[in-house]
Amino acid sequence: EAQVTQNPRYLITVTGKKLTVTCSQNMNHEYMSWYRQDPGLGLRQIYYSMNVEVTDKGDVPEGYKVSRKEKRNFPLILESPSPNQTSLYFCASSFGPFTGELFFGEGSRLTVL
Amino acid sequence: DQQVKQNSPSLSVQEGRISILNCDYTNSMFDYFLWYKKYPAEGPTFLISISSIKDKNEDGRFTVFLNKSAKHLSLHIVPSQPGDSAVYFCAASDEDYQLIWGAGTKLIIKP
Numbered sequence: 316e317a318q319v320t321q322n323p324r325y326l327i328t329v330t331g332k333k334l335t336v337t338c339s340q341n342m343n344h345e346y347m348s349w350y351r352q353d354p355g356l357g358l359r360q361i362y363y364s365m366n367v368e369v370t371d372k373g374d375v376p377e378g379y380k381v382s383r384k385e386k387r388n389f390p391l392i393l394e395s396p397s398p399n400q401t402s403l404y405f406c407a408s409s410f411g412p413f414t415g416e417l418f419f420g421e422g423s424r425l426t427v428l
Numbered sequence: 429d430q431q432v433k434q435n436s437p438s439l440s441v442q443e444g445r446i447s448i449l450n451c452d453y454t455n456s457m458f459d460y461f462l463w464y465k466k467y468p469a470e471g472p473t474f475l476i477s478i479s480s481i482k483d484k485n486e487d488g489r490f491t492v493f494l495n496k497s498a499k500h501l502s503l504h505i506v507p508s509q510p511g512d513s514a515v516y517f518c519a520a521s522d523e524d525y526q527l528i529w530g531a532g533t534k535l536i537i538k539p
Contacts, residue, residue, distance in 0.1 A: 319471070350529075357432075357517060357529040358472075373526070405471050416462070417527070419471025 317342045321406050321420035328396055329428050336391045336423050338406030346409045347389040348373070348417070349381065351402040358405065364389055365411075396427040431455045432520050434530035442538050447505040449533050451518030454499065458528075460521035463492060463503050465514045466532070472517055476503070505535075513537045 319340045328334055340347065348363040350373075360373030364383040378400055380392040389408075393400060403424050407417040433452045441447045449463075459480040464472035478485040478492045478501065485492050491504045505512055518530040 355437075355531050357430075357434075357531040358519075358527075359529070360526060363526070407471070411525075416474045416477070417464075417472075419473070421469065421471050 319420035321423045327426045338389045340408040344408035348407045349391045350405045432530040434533045438534040440536045444507045447508045449503040458520035462519045464517045508537045
């Protein structure tokens with residue numbers, strides 16, 4: 316089954332404790348992206364990757380890191396989480412950004428205390 | 429400053445009637461527009477799209493209309509069904525091929 320898998324789905328952590336949210340897709344997509352969803356703001360892009368070893372900042376990259384060592388994986392790293400990073404995070408992939416038809420994971424709800 | 433705006437946070441429609449969801453944008457360089465649907469505890473899923481060279485695109489019960497002069501697009505769902513209850517996001521593709529998203533409209537279909 317074609318899918319984008321994120322883990323963990325839910326996480327409560329404390330300020331400053333490094334965490335990684337994993338994202339994996341099995342559709343051989345070149346393009347992958349991370350979004351955060353906050354009430355009243357819709358989806359805001361954090362980082363995206365056009366292909367392996369190619370990553371770029373989105374609209375809200377501060378406090379986040381990503382890597383793209385393999386085509387299928389695109390982890391999101393919070394080196395020192397803060398309460399303002401409490402949010403719902405989505406990973407997405409597609410064959411390219413041009414079609415705009417993104418496939419999303421189910422989301423990871425992160426709470427930073 | 430939000431470039432894509434969905435001014436109605438929620439909309440309630442009777443089952444069987446038409447649902448109309450609206451979206452306004454400010455950037456005249458947007459050339460591709462999409463609608464996504466999101467159920468609780470799931471990621472958004474693609475619904476329908478339209479290129480800026482068209483003014484209408486239809487797929488079954490779903491039709492998207494684009495009015496470039498007004499920088500406005502709308503999604504029509506006819507007839508509305510209970511399974512259409514969800515949050516609908518409008519998104520636009522900019523010159524860098526990145527998607528800019530609206531805040532979403534929660535559609536509630538009443539029986």
